[in-house]
Amino acid sequence: MGTQNRLSQETANLNRRSFLKLSGMLGVGLATGAMIPLTAEAVKFNRNMYKVSRTRLSMGTFVSMTLLHPSRDKAEEAMGAAFDEIDRLSGLMNRFKTATAVGELNREGMLNSPPPEVLGVVRDALSFYRVSKGAFDISVAPIVDLFKERLGSGNKAAPTEAEIKKLLRRVDAGAIVIEGKNIRFRKPGMTITLDGIAKGFIVDRAAEILAGRNIDNFLINAGGDIRTKGERQDRKPWTIAIQDPQKKKHYPDIIHMRNGAIATSGNYEVYFDQEKMFHHIVNPRTGLSPHADASVSVMAPTTMEADALSTSVFVMDPGQGIRFIDSLPRYECLVLSAAGGIKRSRGWKSASI
Incomplete structure (x- = not known):
């Protein structure tokens, strides 16, 4: 079922980085200024299985993939195809280049047959x-x-x-x-940014490429937009740690995930002033950046849903975002307030996608 159909159904019912560690645990959120080398690794951890990992720069962040497959060559080929798709789609969604579809839409105010x-x-x-x-x-x-x-x-x-x-x-x-x-x-001077949804969509497409090439166990992490399928090499779920926005060297929460997605929106990701009063998330009603929360993580079936919903909750008033997620089936969220508090949706603790 397509995202629009799912959301339409849900509307009727109503009336979204750390480096991907080889241990299988990663932090959702990438520390500002962190220097992460581009890496590639293939490890045969038993007679029947390879673990192939690679980290690359793409979409303005670090994108990491870890794949498990009996054939190293097939895993690397699938990973290469997935990265190619990421590069292709990120080029289409880039609004800063006037020759792209989004660039043309913003420049002309209309776009025929995008x-x-x-x-x-x-x-x-x-x-x-x-x-x-x-x-x-x-x-x-x-x-x-x-x-x-x-x-x-x-x-x-x-x-x-x-x-x-x-x-x-x-x-x-x-x-x-x-x-x-x-x-x-319909309004002159309008422009759009797909930053709050495109990365999730692109990660989902990369996941489709891997699944279509019979990769049954993988994890993709694109700067905190994460998609998983299957299990780690020890046959346990992928382990994902939620990063502390205040960088106090502890994880506010850890989740286990087999098939699903999680994305985090936070004021520590992209900000324009030292006090983080002005950052990349904007309340469309006030024109200001929200400050009540430091980060919002959303678990969902797809990364695009998690991406867009984490941004939505971040913009909402405290408490409203939790109620919003609780009103939707199949989604869970964790909210870390700027004051250090933690709020979870009703099913977060037991959520295992």
């Missing part, structure tokens, strides 16, 4: 917009760009209330129209 992957992601983004009652909004790009322009590259002038208010007039995912195979904006 690549089906772009059309599908935009359509799914609008589904999340509706289900989250506007919390997930891909049209916040003008404000994110304002933050970067005013505070990036050594600039220290914070955006004014008037500047933010002016750009808020362009923020409205409800003004994004899909007509057949075409996309257009």
Whole structure:
């Protein structure tokens, strides 16, 4: 069942980095400034199975894969195909290059016959917009760009209330129209960012490539957007540790996962000022970055769902996000507040996807 169909069904019912360690445990969240070498490794840990691991830079982060398969050659071939798909799709979704589909859409305000992957992601983004009652909004790009322009590259002038208010007039995912195979904006000056959903979609596509090549046991980690299938080499579930945003060298929680996904959104990932008052997540209603929470992790069947929902919950008021996830089937979340508190959805402790 497609994401849009799943979300439509759920709406009727209602009325989302550490290095992937070879031990199988990883932290959700990548420490700022961490230097991780590009790596590749193939280990035969018994007569019948290889573990093949590789880490590469892609999508502006480190992407790690670990595969288990009896044939080293087939595992490496499948991994290469998955990385190729990641590179292809990330090129399509890149909004900073004017020649891409998203770049053209932002420049022209309309896009005829875009690549089906772009059309599908935009359509799914609008589904999340509706289900989250506007919390997930891909049209916040003008404000994110304002933050970067005013505070990036050594600039220290914070955006004014008037500047933010002016750009808020362009923020409205409800003004994004899909007509057949075409996309257009109903408001002048609108632009979109797929940062809160595209990475999850791309990880899911990489997982489909691996599964289609008969890789039954793997873990993909793209900067905290994680997709798993099967088991580790010891026949135990993959172990995933939730990183502490305050970097106090402990894990607020650890989960075990066989087939599923988890993604984390946090203010420690991408921020534009030292105080983290302005970061890459923006409340589409206020034009400001939320500060109540430090990170939100969501478990879901797919990485795209986890990606978009973790962003949605991060934007919501404290407590509202937990209630939102509890109202949806098949999702769980963990919220780490800026004050150090921990909140879990009803099924988080027992959740084993």
